[in-house]
Amino acid sequence: MKINPYLNFDGQCEEAFKFYERVLGGKIEAMIRFDEMPGSGEYPPESANHIMHAYLKIGDNVLMGSDAPPPYFTKAQGMAVALNTETPAEAENLFAALSKDAETMTLPITETSWAHRFAMFVDRFGTPWMINCPKVG
Structure with missing residues (x-):
């Protein structure tokens, strides 16, 4: 079993993951947008280009994340x-x-x-x- 952090963003997931890729020396293996998902018409139009799922491989570690669709985003707390x-x-x-x-x-x-x-x-x-x-x- 592995434990992998999953981060939520308020529209900056793509920018954040490209930054983490560069700084942490990893490789983004997936960056899927809301409008690329089946049933994408169910999401608010402003979420179309936001990230539904990002997957960054860093050695044997994985960092995952997405943009939380409005109004579901909350700031991370109680973890690091x-x-x-x-x-x-x-x-x-x-x-x-x-x-x-x-x-x-x-x-x-x-x-x-x-x-x-x-x-x-x-x-x-x-x-x-x-x-x-x-x-x-």
């Missing part, structure tokens, strides 16, 4: 996408890229009792992230 890195430099590079124009900076990248580097923030697309470079592997 956690990235664990091998080196402090990798953590710092990910932090610099993902947190650019962050919506909220909970904890800028720093050393903690358990990590060489640790950070918490909400990116410009509303996705909560934690970046962790543990002191113990």
Whole structure:
């Protein structure tokens, strides 16, 4: 069994996933729009070009997401996408890229009792992230 994060957006899924693809070094394997789905006439016309399902492969990991059709979108809360890195430099590079124009900076990248580097923030697309470079592997 694998556990994969599934992110919801308010119309920015395509932009967010192209950004995550570049920053995380993954490959988008699917990007399906609402108007490409059977029964697409059931969705509001303003949702036609929004993303019904996106699938981003990053090594052995998968990040999935979609644009929630109006009025079903709610901001993510009570969770974060956690990235664990091998080196402090990798953590710092990910932090610099993902947190650019962050919506909220909970904890800028720093050393903690358990990590060489640790950070918490909400990116410009509303996705909560934690970046962790543990002191113990």
